[in-house]
Amino acid sequence: MTHPTGIIRSSLRCLIYAKLDQLCGYGVTDMQDNISGWVEWADAFAHHDHWASAAELHGLITGILSVSQAPTSSEWQTIFAVLKMDPFTPKALQLLVDEADDIAALLAEDDMDFNALLPDDEHPLSERMQALADWASGLLLGFGLAGGIMRADEDDLLNSVQQISQVDAYNVTEDDENEQQYTELLEFMRLVPVSLALGRKKQTVAKMALLMQAAQQANPAHQTDAHVFDPTRPINRSLDDEDGKPVYEIKPS
Secondary structure, rough: OOOOOHHHHHHHHHHHHHHOOOOOOOOOOOOOOOOOHHHHHHHHHHOOOOOOOHHHHHHHHHHHHHOOOOOOOOHHHHHHHOOOOOOOHHHHHHHHHHHHHHHHHHHOOOOOOOOOOOOOOOOHHHHHHHHHHHHHHHHHHHHHHOOOOOOOOOHHHHEEEHHHHHHHHHHHOOOOOHHHHHHHHHHHHHHHHHHHHHHOOOOOOHHHHHHHHHHHHHOOOOOOOOOOOOOOOEEEOEEOOOOOEEOOEEEEO
């Protein structure tokens, strides 16, 4: 019997390659369901200089939670301090912690109901596509900051996410065909973190690559093997996972 992880990833790859071929025009779809909470999230996080948009921040915490256990409020503050981000207001921090806890619960249960937090279909298509591209960029960054190691069938998946993150959203034409393509890309991206989390043993927050590297910089005598994922780095397939099967790791620069 085919493992469900493989079925999800195979389906995702088939969908994304077909849609990116059409999008290099660039096309995209309308999000058919309003995602509750976007307005509050955007109001709280849109005016920070450390990320492209509030959507990128949501992607970032989702990427972290696909690899790591859910940080506490103080641990989130430490993570953002290491990233040299300005402190959040107490209200914004609590909003982020609550959202992160919800995401962690969904991913822990391999729940297909996970949704990226993005603007709804009342927004222009180009704005929605840019938010999706930002969310994809944040997902990759979060996966890397947490020290995510690609498993054997995830290289194409993450390379596809990287392609979405680079889409020129402002060249999108508002028409029905592009709306449909956007909806299908959105569905692809919705399932990516579910696939990344599926069957993965979540590491403790203290083992996050970002925090381990920060500790090493503070104490150079203490060496770690923490490598941050970067899709532009060469792939090393020499490592084995706990079952002895080959996995992918990104070599350090």
